[in-house]
Amino acid sequence: MKKIPCLDLKGQHQQIKKEVFDAFEKVYENTAFSGGPFVEEFEKAFSIYTNTKYTVGVNNGTSALHLAMIALGIGPGDEVIIPANTFIATAWGVSYVGATPVFIDCDEHNWEIDPSKIEKAITSKTKAIIGVHLYGMPFDIDAVASIAKKHNLFFVEDAAQAQGARYKGKTVGGFGEMACFSFYPGKNLGACGEAGGITTNNENYYKHLQSLRNHGSTIRYYHDEVGFNMRMGGLEGASLSVKVKYIEGWNNRRREIAKMYHEGIKNTKIKMQTQPEWADSIYHLFVVTCEAKNAFVKYLTDNDINPGFHYPVPCHLQKAYAHLGYKKGDFPNSEYLAEHCISLPMFAELTDLEVNTVINCLNKF
């Protein structure tokens, strides 16, 4: 049997190649390469999918976070609370506006932001909390939102990994002031190229974000503030309009694979992310931990299973944030996860045979 990769995008893109190429042709014929009708079509479809009033398409998920911080008026001297165990881009948006990311630890079992640790991190400078639906699983939104409300803080969802995940039955993206999505090709809903988006139910934020991504302009060549060129490309928008029609099916297949992993993996040396009752994950990643990580990784590789690592260094220990003065031991759960995480193969096109091969292999370790 051939190697089982952690992620392979080829199968999915072969299935929809004709439809995507037809969509590309329309963009080409209309020369609508930057922003424009094909992006707007996707924005509408994504708002329907996330049950939000507005979507603003941008050039990637990092820009989405950056613009969200600007739209909330966050700047130098402000602090924003985020989990230490996330992809670094959650923190970049905060740093880009001159504010300081304040990291907190995750829950020991579900690996999501731990609401019980938020209040201790709040100071007079705190302006916002960004929760991350890590690995595609919603964090405890009600708990985080109620702390934000109590302390008069903004609340933003980093939903980069969670297109279509549900919290207490409701699709993520409309719970906070804004939600930031990545449509990086490897995401569950990934563009053919780089792309991102921000969803909101607030018309003022929506209008401001539209202007910010377009050089701070609503009327061509009139610039109301310093803005950015962060528009989504037409080809990316068109590819996303095709793919958004399939996302529910692909997410459901991931849920099926996750169920097979949950039920099939009996090896007590391997620990999985617990599934809180509020969460309906879309399993962007299927991460496990193992005490004997190095031996486990070698074993998997020897058995033609390619593992991934998400993420080997928590944000507070990254060199980029050395000046903030965090040290090893500050956030034990995030650090444990970073040191012991292994991502198992997870993508909708995995066959049952491949999933069972992974399960049998894990059970023999």
Ligand SMILES: Cc1ncc(COP(=O)(O)O)c(C=O)c1O
């Ligand atoms: C949690 C999280 N936030 C933000 C981003 C940034 O998105 P992008 O890569 O599209 O800039 C990512 C993407 O990997 C992510 O996983």
